Amino acid sequence: MEFYGTPLASRLFLGTAQYPSPKVLCEAIEASGTEVITVSLRRETSEGAGTGFWHMLRQTGARVLPNTAGCHTVQEAVTTAQMAREVFETDWIKLEVIGHADSLQPDVFALVEAARILSEDGFKVFPYTTEDLVVGEHLLQAGCEVLMPWGAPIGSGQGLRNPDGLRAMRAHFPNTPLVVDAGIGRPSDAAAAMELGLDAVLLNTAVAKAGDPVEMARAMAQAVTAGQTGYAADPMPRRDMAVPSTPVLGLAELT
């Protein structure tokens, strides 16, 4: 599977926010085996902390995926993306256009418009979207080659609130890379997303806010691999009733 022509061995994308320390962040990145880390832009402080942070991340060797987190309008998102492209020297952008302050649900109308503008400007857009199939179609028409449906609201750790919707997305977009972005809380959530046939998982808080972020990063990587391998191995169908796995033939009569 390639993401805008870039093959990725690891199917875990990791956010870089909310870690207890820069050291733990770097160790978590390493333990996760991730090749893609998300970053953002914020107002420069007088201490110039951003430059040091950027220098540190470059040492990890991971590819950066800048986000437009916190943007609520097309103009904010487009300007932020343009600024991120210059600073991070990448045309990859995780496009977020937030429509609702409490749920952080994307404003899908503004999202499609911003995706069109940025795609025409040469960006490789990773849109944070819902599992809505029609919105997905519009995003592809706008130039996106990857879709990133939410699993649950950002930072909620609720897991996959609508697995059926994600399954439908997989069926409807068989050749589009799909990344579950947001809502993952536990390794089993990440495995479940991959078992649905999605191509990658993007998470942040689940690792950063774990009691031991480094171990959780490792567990998430294992879960993603397990789910991916399990999907490829074609799981057995569910049954409503029990079926004995031990042969009945040859069972002794002991009564």
Next chain:
Amino acid sequence: MKITVNAKPLEVSATTLDAALTELGLTSPALATALNGAFVSRAKRVETVLTDGDRIEVLAPMQGG
């Protein structure tokens, strides 16, 4: 000239965006700028003339999800 930089009202003698950044000590290479909501590339800062009341955003790399 009175301008706003990252929501802070400031007085600068510089007349271009590039000169204003130097005057304010914002000289890190890992900075991106916007003027009144529109992106201004590094190369365009020298020729970007400021006017009274301009709003400038100076952004730097930060943790993100």
